[in-house]
Amino acid sequence: MSEHRIAYLINQYPKVSHSFIRREILALERQGLAINRFALRGWEGDLVDAEDFVERERTRYILQRGVFGLLRSVIEIKLTSPIRYIKALALAFRMSRRADRPLPYHLIYLAEACRLALWLKRDGATHLHVHFGTNSAEVAMLASELSGIPYSLMIHGSEEFDKPEFIGLPEKLRRATFVAAITSYCRSQLYRSLPYAQWDKVHIVHCGLEPAFYDNVDMSLPERPRFICVGRLCEQKGQQILIEAAAILARKGIAFELVLAGDGEMRHEVEALIAKCNLESRVRITGWISSDQVKQEILDSRAMVMASFAEGLPVVIMEAMSLQRPILSTWITGVPELVIDGENGWLYPPGSVEELALAMEACLAASTEDMLRMGILARARVLERHDIDHEAARLHTLFQQTAQEERQLVGEAQW
Numbered sequence: 001m002s003e004h005r006i007a008y009l010i011n012q013y014p015k016v017s018h019s020f021i022r023r024e025i026l027a028l029e030r031q032g033l034a035i036n037r038f039a040l041r042g043w044e045g046d047l048v049d050a051e052d053f054v055e056r057e058r059t060r061y062i063l064q065r066g067v068f069g070l071l072r073s074v075i076e077i078k079l080t081s082p083i084r085y086i087k088a089l090a091l092a093f094r095m096s097r098r099a100d101r102p103l104p105y106h107l108i109y110l111a112e113a114c115r116l117a118l119w120l121k122r123d124g125a126t127h128l129h130v131h132f133g134t135n136s137a138e139v140a141m142l143a144s145e146l147s148g149i150p151y152s153l154m155i156h157g158s159e160e161f162d163k164p165e166f167i168g169l170p171e172k173l174r175r176a177t178f179v180a181a182i183t184s185y186c187r188s189q190l191y192r193s194l195p196y197a198q199w200d201k202v203h204i205v206h207c208g209l210e211p212a213f214y215d216n217v218d219m220s221l222p223e224r225p226r227f228i229c230v231g232r233l234c235e236q237k238g239q240q241i242l243i244e245a246a247a248i249l250a251r252k253g254i255a256f257e258l259v260l261a262g263d264g265e266m267r268h269e270v271e272a273l274i275a276k277c278n279l280e281s282r283v284r285i286t287g288w289i290s291s292d293q294v295k296q297e298i299l300d301s302r303a304m305v306m307a308s309f310a311e312g313l314p315v316v317i318m319e320a321m322s323l324q325r326p327i328l329s330t331w332i333t334g335v336p337e338l339v340i341d342g343e344n345g346w347l348y349p350p351g352s353v354e355e356l357a358l359a360m361e362a363c364l365a366a367s368t369e370d371m372l373r374m375g376i377l378a379r380a381r382v383l384e385r386h387d388i389d390h391e392a393a394r395l396h397t398l399f400q401q402t403a404q405e406e407r408q409l410v411g412e413a414q415w
Contacts, residue, residue, distance in 0.1 A: 004403055005034045007125040007149075009116065011136040013039040013059055014052035016288050017232065020207040020315045021131055022055055027208065027392035033399070036123055038062065038116060040136060048290040060119065062112050062139075070108075073115035077146060088113065088145040095138060100166040109135060113142035120147050126406075127152070127177075127399055133160040137172045144175070150406060152398070154180045154205070156312035158236070158333060161189045169193050173201075177402045180205040180395065183313050183334025205395050207315055208388025213295065214322035214379075221302065221371055225364050226257040227328075228301035230294055230316040231308070233264035233285075238307035238330075240273055241353055245307070247277040248357040249364075256364060258283045258305075261297050298323050302371065303363050308332060309350050321382035324375030328359045338385065344378035 006028070010021060025035050037059040047053055063070075077085050092110040096103040116139060120128060128151040130140040137153055144151040153176045160169055170193040173179055179202045181187035190202050231237045239260060246258050260270070260283065267285065274283050286297065294316070298304065304320035305328040313334040317327055321338070327345035329335050341347040346362060348355035366374075 004126045004399060005036065005124055006399060007036045007038060007120055007123070007128045009038045009040075009128060009130040009136055009140050009143075010042075011040050011132060011134065012042040013037065014042060014047060014049075014055040016046075016048060016052075018131075019049065019052075019291055022051060023208060023210055023388050024392055024395070025055075027210075027388045028396060030389070031392060031396050033396060036060075036119075036125060038119065040112065040139070046288065048288060048293075062115050070111040070115055073118055074111050076118060077114040081146065084146050084148070085114075088142050091145055092142060095168045095171065098165060099168060100163060105135075106138070109138045110142050112139045113146055116140075116143040117146035117149075120149050125149055127402060129154065129395075129399075132156060133169050133172055134167055138168065141172050141175055150177045150402060152176050152178045152180065152402065154182070155186055155190060156182050157186045157189060158310040158312060162310075164193050174198065176201070177405070178203060178398050180398070182207055183337055185334040185337065186312060203394070203398060205398075206386050206391045207313065207318065208386050208391040209315075209318055209322050209382070210388050213291075213319065214383075217295075217299070217323060219299065219324040219375070219379075221324075221368060221375070222300055224257060224300070224302070225255050226259065226301040227303055227305045227360065227363075228259045228261060228297050228320070228325075229305050229307070230261040230297075230320075231306070231314065232262050233260065233266045233270050235266065236308060236310040237264075238309050238350070239266070239270050241351065241356060242305065242307040243270065243273045243277060243279065243283065244353045245357040245360060246279055246283060248353065249360060250277070250279060250282065252361075254361060254364060256282065256360070259297055259301065260285045261289060261294055263287045295319070295323070298325055301325065303328055303345070305356075305360065306330065306335075307350075307356060311335065313338065318382050318386050321378035322386075324372075324379045326363065326371060326374040326378055328356070328363060338381065340377075340381070344374050344381055 039059050040062050043061045043064050092106040096106040128140050130136050131154045133155050140151045173194050181204055187202050249256055298320050303326045311333050327339045329339055330350035331347040332350050339345045346359040348359045
């Protein structure tokens with residue numbers, strides 16, 4: 001077992017849409033790292049995967065004991081580390097300037113950081129790693145200021161890139177020991193928030209898949225003309241565009257089915273549009289389903305289709321490609337790094353109903369031989385770039401390098 005004890009902080013964990021974080025943690029543990037899981041919330045709510053129930057038991061929740069638990073931690077930090085607390089308080093005030101949330105939120109983040117800092121010290125954590133650059137990143141930064149334990153970030157986008165200055169992203173990046181970006185596009189956007197002298201701290205670490213997901217599976221192409229779209233029913237996923245494109249196919253008399261696997265805040269709006277377009281017999285919404293059920297829905301479909309306006313790089317695209325299914329997607333953010341138009345899928349402009357309808361029609365008209373060829377190329381590309389053990393090894397190396405640099409700094413200070 002490694003001498004390093006890594007703490008992971010996530011805003012909400014486990015979560016249906018965060019299975020990639022679970023895979024990353026488990027892969028790091030297979031490589032000998034000790035991982036402590038921390039989350040702000042997630043101790044209750046709907047889960048569907050058995051592995052998520054196990055992860056819930058292994059995770060400690062900062063907000064679980066409410067405000068009194070936080071106040072006790074604040075008092076303890078004030079008494080035991082008053083200078084560090086004052087510095088962290090000043091940092092919280094700085095983060096509130098120009099922020100999209102007022103000062104009271106940042107004081108709450110400080111209180112959360114106090115509790116986390118105490119846990120980190122008691123556990124003997126040597127490094128804190130946090131997914132996403134939003135409020136959890138601020139808690140990590142403040143906890144680092146309180147404890148002296150270095151932190152790193154894993155940035156996915158696209159939420160962080162909508163308002164970097166208003167979530168204090170440049171400060172979070174500047175203070176991090178390293179930053180992992182999930183795509184080259186993501187890295188380029190992070191460069192915009194960092195001075196050139198710090199660009200070398202940004203590294204690409206892809207989200208990964210486990211062989212258990214895609215090995216020993218019957219990937220034969222179904223005869224049914226079915227599309228699968230997996231994702232939260234929300235504004236950035238653009239399901240309304242997909243429904244409008246499906247309506248064009250229906251008016252042309254083209255046979256097809258469409259499965260929307262997921263749920264979300266815009267479900268009622270999507271259902272209303274389905275009814276307006278008279279597509280109830282062709283479009284089905286599953287609600288939240290387990291990863292095994294998602295896998296089966298992908299296998300029962302001819303291709304995966306996405307109409308997103310903003311993404312990082314959806315893990316479901318990787319999963320579908322690993323199962324030899326071509327992808328229809330908008331040419332946004334990091335998607336073209338994986339999906340190659342005409343080779344393993346179809347890319348089209350975001351927001352264009354007409355172009356999406358043409359891509360769907362082309363997919364339905366493609367021969368079985370062409371679909372199989374595209375599926376084989378899709379699988380080869382994703383397995384080459386998104387193996388979880390390979391990507392976790394990259395992250396492991398970054399943790400080791402950070403620990404070595406910290407030891408050197410300590411040694412120089414003592415000298």
